[in-house]
Amino acid sequence: xxxxxxxxxxxVTDPIKVALxxxxxxxxxxxxxxxxxxxTINIVDRDAAEVALWDAGIDGEKTMSKLTELRALQMPAVxxxxxxxxxGPALAAGARGVVLRDQVGPGIHAAxxxxxxxxxxxxxxxxxxxxxxxxVRTTNGKGRGELxxxxxQVVQLLSEGLSNKLIADRLGISDxxxxxxxxxxxxxxxxxxxxxxxVEAMRRGLIRL
Numbered sequence: 001x002x003x004x005x006x007x008x009x010x011x012v013t014d015p016i017k018v019a020l021x022x023x024x025x026x027x028x029x030x031x032x033x034x035x036x037x038x039x040t041i042n043i044v045d046r047d048a049a050e051v052a053l054w055d056a057g058i059d060g061e062k063t064m065s066k067l068t069e070l071r072a073l074q075m076p077a078v079x080x081x082x083x084x085x086x087x088g089p090a091l092a093a094g095a096r097g098v099v100l101r102d103q104v105g106p107g108i109h110a111a112x113x114x115x116x117x118x119x120x121x122x123x124x125x126x127x128x129x130x131x132x133x134x135x136v137r138t139t140n141g142k143g144r145g146e147l148x149x150x151x152x153q154v155v156q157l158l159s160e161g162l163s164n165k166l167i168a169d170r171l172g173i174s175d176x177x178x179x180x181x182x183x184x185x186x187x188x189x190x191x192x193x194x195x196x197x198x199v200e201a202m203r204r205g206l207i208r209l
Contacts, residue, residue, distance in 0.1 A: 016112050019046040021069065022055035022080075027101075034108065041109065051116045052077040053108075054095070056086050064161045067093040076115045080104060087126055088198030092159030092207050097121035147188055147206060154181045155201045158194055 018041055022028050031053065035041045046052070054070050054077045056063045063086055070077060070093040078097035079090040087098050096115045099108065100123050111121045147155065150171075157167045168178035182194070189204075191197035201207045 015040045015042050016109075016116055017042050017044045017048055017050045018112060019044060019049035019052045019075075020055075021046070021052050021077075023057060024055060027055055027080075031104070031108075034104070034106070037106075041112070049075055051075060051112050053080065053112065054078070055080045055101075056082060056090060058082065058101075064089065067160070070094055076118075078108070078111055078115055078121065084126060084193075084195055086161075087122070088195040088202075089159060089161045091202055092198055098126060099123045100125055147185060151181055151185045151188070152206055154178070155185050155189075155197060156207055158182065158185070159198045159201065159207050 018035065020028055020031055020043055022031070032043060035043060052073055052075055054073070056079060057066060063082075067089055070079065070090065073094065076096040077094065078099060079086075079095035080099055080101050081087060081090055082101050090098050097111050097120065099111060099121075103123055103125060114121050153171060154167060157170055162170065164178045164182055165175055167182070168175045171178065173181075185201075186192070186194070186197045189197045189200040191200055198207070
């Protein structure tokens with residue numbers, strides 16, 4: 001997490017108005033109890049919230065359809081995800097913070113406060129797996145190629161969580177050609193996984209939110 005000195009950082013002691021956006025009643029109850037204990041947080045309706053705590057859910061097949069809700073939010077959001085595969089799509093859909101579902105704890109208060117102040121927060125377990133490899137590749141001078149227009153279309157579809165087959169269907173190309181373009185995107189972005197490719201494309205401003 002980095003700090004921009006121009007951002008109006010609010011004190012973490014200021015009350016944070018949070019909207020809990022989850023379809024899971026057990027998670028809602030657990031988060032409500034946790035947030036009541038870890039700091040000055042008021043759970044409010046979406047219209048009155050400063051920050052949203054958005055749950056990607058436990059059904060991976062439904063997560064992609066739920067991203068529409070995340071994209072439509074008019075406030076910064078912290079996304080609760082199952083694993084690393086959902087990080088890229090969540091960030092591409094506009095999440096300003098990402099935390100692992102099984103790692104949500106007292107630190108969520110600081111994450112919500114930081115995101116409210118305009119910062120971007122990533123769970124340390126996810127950051128450790130995403131950042132070092134990218135930094136090493138950049139140091140070695142790799143991953144600096146410019147994407148073609150077709151590759152930009154491909155990385156946009158990757159950010160939506162589409163498989164190679166669905167990318168092929170969407171673009172009207174063969175599965176083999178789609179795989180070729182995905183490999184080209186990952187090589188030019190210096191990524192070893194699809195998630196890393198999406199994160200790097202976001203950093204370069206190649207993905208439309």
